[in-house]
Amino acid sequence: MKVPxxxxxxxxxxxxxxxxxxxxxxxxxxxxxxxxxxVAASAAARRSGVRPPQRRRQAESCCPGLAVVPRDPxxxxxxxxxxxxALERFGAPVAVRRPGWAALxxxxxxxxxGGEESFAVDVAGAVETLxxxxxxxxxxxxxxxxxxxxxxxxxxGIADGxxxxxxxxxxxxxVPRGGARAFLAPFDIERLGSAQLSSxxxxxxxxxxxxxxxxxxxxxxxxxxxxxxRLHQLxxxxxxxxxxxxxxxxxxxxxxxxxxxxxxVDATAFVAKxxxxxxxxxxxxxxxxCSFLGIxxxxxxxxxLERRWAHDGAWTPALVAERxxxxxxxxxxGPGLPGGGDGTNEEVGISRVRLVPTDVVADTGxxxxxxxxxxxxxxxxxxxxARVQGLLGPEEVVxxxxxxxxxxxxxxxxxxxxxxxxxxxxxxxxxxPGQLPSPNxxxxxxxxxxxxxxxxxxxxxxxxxxxxxxxxxxxxxxGGRPPSLVVAWAGPWPVDEQWWDTAAHRRRARFQVVTADxxxxxxxIDRGRWVVEGSxx
Amino acid sequence: xxxxxxxxxxxxxxxxxxxxxxxxxLLGTPGLxxxxxxxxxxxxxxGTTSxxxxxxxxxxxxxxxxxxxxxxxxxxxxxxxxxxxxxxxVLVPRPGKRFPTVVAALLDGCDVVLVAAPGLxxxxxxxxSVRARERRAVLIVVAGSQAAAVASRPWPDGVDVRFSVTxxxxxxxxxxxxxxxxxxxxxxxxxxxxxxxxxRASLWFPSxxxxxxxxxxxxxxKRLDSAGAR
Numbered sequence: 001m002k003v004p005x006x007x008x009x010x011x012x013x014x015x016x017x018x019x020x021x022x023x024x025x026x027x028x029x030x031x032x033x034x035x036x037x038x039v040a041a042s043a044a045a046r047r048s049g050v051r052p053p054q055r056r057r058q059a060e061s062c063c064p065g066l067a068v069v070p071r072d073p074x075x076x077x078x079x080x081x082x083x084x085x086a087l088e089r090f091g092a093p094v095a096v097r098r099p100g101w102a103a104l105x106x107x108x109x110x111x112x113x114g115g116e117e118s119f120a121v122d123v124a125g126a127v128e129t130l131x132x133x134x135x136x137x138x139x140x141x142x143x144x145x146x147x148x149x150x151x152x153x154x155x156x157g158i159a160d161g162x163x164x165x166x167x168x169x170x171x172x173x174x175v176p177r178g179g180a181r182a183f184l185a186p187f188d189i190e191r192l193g194s195a196q197l198s199s200x201x202x203x204x205x206x207x208x209x210x211x212x213x214x215x216x217x218x219x220x221x222x223x224x225x226x227x228x229x230r231l232h233q234l235x236x237x238x239x240x241x242x243x244x245x246x247x248x249x250x251x252x253x254x255x256x257x258x259x260x261x262x263x264x265v266d267a268t269a270f271v272a273k274x275x276x277x278x279x280x281x282x283x284x285x286x287x288x289x290c291s292f293l294g295i296x297x298x299x300x301x302x303x304x305l306e307r308r309w310a311h312d313g314a315w316t317p318a319l320v321a322e323r324x325x326x327x328x329x330x331x332x333x334g335p336g337l338p339g340g341g342d343g344t345n346e347e348v349g350i351s352r353v354r355l356v357p358t359d360v361v362a363d364t365g366x367x368x369x370x371x372x373x374x375x376x377x378x379x380x381x382x383x384x385x386a387r388v389q390g391l392l393g394p395e396e397v398v399x400x401x402x403x404x405x406x407x408x409x410x411x412x413x414x415x416x417x418x419x420x421x422x423x424x425x426x427x428x429x430x431x432x433p434g435q436l437p438s439p440n441x442x443x444x445x446x447x448x449x450x451x452x453x454x455x456x457x458x459x460x461x462x463x464x465x466x467x468x469x470x471x472x473x474x475x476x477x478x479g480g481r482p483p484s485l486v487v488a489w490a491g492p493w494p495v496d497e498q499w500w501d502t503a504a505h506r507r508r509a510r511f512q513v514v515t516a517d518x519x520x521x522x523x524x525i526d527r528g529r530w531v532v533e534g535s536x537x
Numbered sequence: 538x539x540x541x542x543x544x545x546x547x548x549x550x551x552x553x554x555x556x557x558x559x560x561x562x563l564l565g566t567p568g569l570x571x572x573x574x575x576x577x578x579x580x581x582x583x584g585t586t587s588x589x590x591x592x593x594x595x596x597x598x599x600x601x602x603x604x605x606x607x608x609x610x611x612x613x614x615x616x617x618x619x620x621x622x623x624x625x626x627v628l629v630p631r632p633g634k635r636f637p638t639v640v641a642a643l644l645d646g647c648d649v650v651l652v653a654a655p656g657l658x659x660x661x662x663x664x665x666s667v668r669a670r671e672r673r674a675v676l677i678v679v680a681g682s683q684a685a686a687v688a689s690r691p692w693p694d695g696v697d698v699r700f701s702v703t704x705x706x707x708x709x710x711x712x713x714x715x716x717x718x719x720x721x722x723x724x725x726x727x728x729x730x731x732x733x734x735x736x737r738a739s740l741w742f743p744s745x746x747x748x749x750x751x752x753x754x755x756x757x758x759k760r761l762d763s764a765g766a767r
Contacts, residue, residue, distance in 0.1 A: 381602050381646045384643055385604075385627055385643075388642045391638060391639060397629050402623065408614050438743070443611070444610055444611070472713065488715075489712065490714055490715050514707045518705055537586040537681060
């Protein structure tokens with residue numbers, strides 16, 4: 001197997017980042033908990049025996065006075081951002097696999113900073129100074145007896161490839177080039193992160209990475225497949241995977257001021273073209289593509305309007321200009337810009353236009369797919385719907401998507417046209433007991449509307465806990481129409497949903513009813529009230 | 538080579554969108570003619586939505602883009618069962634005051650546009666029929682039973698084929714037993730430029746036996762039965 005030579009990699013590893021991200025010092029006894037299980041614990045808590053993935057109760061019993069904090073993944077990412085920015089200042093692109101772990105290729109910066117060791121120490125210093133703003137300021141002193149690359153809440157290491165560098169970071173070491181295999185050899189086989197593989201190897205008597213690395217490459221490939229072969233390369237210190245570096249967010253927005261403010265469509269046409277060309281030129285120069293385009297407008301009275309446009313192909317200047325023109329037109333010609341009609345005769349115009357590309361990705365020339373099918377490539381169709389979106393707003397032009405559910409209305413989700421749809425949920429194909437058999441009602445109101453069902457004596461028909469109706473339905477009143485006689489009916493079909501949750505629990509009984517005036521309805525009774533869920537129109 | 542050069546600008550078959558054979562019989566053409574305006578009107582019985590779904594199902598599954606404007610309560614699970622391709626269906630449920638502009642824009646891009654009749658003034662309707670003809674799109678106006686009052690004189694001009702739903706029967710439901718298995722919809726079809734001008738027929742959704750085809754999305758539309766036609 002031909003594997004590229006692993007690049008020298010520096011890894012910054014923050015052990016128990018969920019704890020540090022919350023501003024907790026290692027000597028506080030803190031455990032971060034998600035779903036009732038410990039996901040991270042501070043050093044003090046670990047000393048008392050708290051270990052992920054213990055249950056919360058167990059953790060509390062081994063460490064009295066343990067502070068239990070719920071996990072906040074968003075905060076973890078936010079807190080890590082300044083750290084990543086600090087690393088990016090060293091000039092090399094930074095790869096972040098999860099908050100608390102960042103890597104960069106050292107090849108360029110090492111020369112500039114005069115060797116790997118001094119570079120690592122510089123990185124360590126930069127990270128440590130951030131501690132203050134994170135509420136983690138400690139007494140980091142690169143003194144003898146303590147590795148200079150280990151802080152209270154972070155560790156830095158350098159080795160060949162990210163895997164070995166992560167191990168090196170745990171010890172705050174710099175592993176010399178070519179020494180990765182020897183360095184990794186004593187580590188436990190579990191460090192590869194594959195429970196399946198490590199348990200199997202353990203039964204075969206292979207306990208360490210060194211033992212695994214000693215196996216023949218061809219034998220590993222034959223016995224463990226390509227996945228195993230990849231891990232084998234890791235164990236041999238040949239982690240040749242390139243770092244998946246993150247693209248730096250850049251300010252790519254373009255804007256223009258209009259003086260005097262534009263009050264009619266013609267005045268904006270030129271502006272739109274110009275702005276669109278600037279935006280596309282800037283994106284192209286960076287080799288980027290965006291999937292959403294935000295249009296922001298400021299009116300002469302200081303109000304702000306904003307709308308986001310999606311397009312599942314490449315944005316060309318013509319497309320951008322067109323969307324922008326439609327949007328401005330819709331705002332100018334439509335219900336009027338806010339801030340007008342205040343008695344003064346002055347017309348409200350547009351004084352500033354700004355285009356903000358979002359969801360920017362490297363332009364690989366690949367088109368987004370919709371529902372796993374070829375994208376909507378018929379430009380005529382896209383333009384028509386985009387035009388309507390300009391008039392009404394993007395969320396008023398929708399595509400239906402079938403999902404799992406019991407009620408006809410539950411089984412449909414709406415996705416604004418042009419938005420990349422979530423992958424078709426596979427629950428649509430699962431059996432949903434209680435789902436209506438085909439044919440389904442052809443008219444399904446968004447909100448079920450009230451109905452009334454009476455028996456022969458003119459009494460309200462109810463359904464008891466055993467699913468037995470209190471009488472035979474004889475007359476039905478639907479919506480605001482006059483009562484109509486029932487000519488055929490069937491039911492009740494009880495639906496008992498989420499009985500395990502007192503708040504969400506719903507019990508309904510469904511009926512199908514055909515009335516003398518020819519109508520066919522799907523009715524449901526929920527807590528004694530009749531509603532129309534659908535009709536067969 | 539020569540064939541390419543002497544080919545007429547628009548082939549007749551390009552002018553037709555596929556439609557289920559039962560409908561073809563009623564329409565008098567083997568398909569939905571592009572540029573035409575159809576109306577589906579409730580005349581004392583429900584079934585307009587079924588007829589509308591039935592009309593577009595074949596075209597939709599053959600790749601035509603459909604849009605529905607102003608039809609807020611479409612049963613989309615049923616549409617899927619009829620064979621309407623939901624991934625080529627776009628909904629504008631609440632076009633509001635700009636209904637005519639919205640429909641005009643949809644006609645520019647879609648092959649078939651379903652619109653709710655109420656909410657459009659007479660002058661707008663006429664213009665939209667013209668627009669449909671210009672853009673080679675099919676405009677289908679649906680006037681359901683809720684809109685009975687409005688539908689008394691729906692789309693008087695420019696309607697090429699008008700389906701009036703005059704009656705219907707639900708099959709499969711008894712007194713406290715069974716379930717709706719099939720819906721027979723009786724229609725009176727008025728064609729503007731054909732003879733005989735009026736045809737009566739019964740359409741079955743999904744089929745008279747109420748069998749559910751194993752592959753509903755392809756088969757439902759085809760299982761229409763025009764027993765009792767004329």
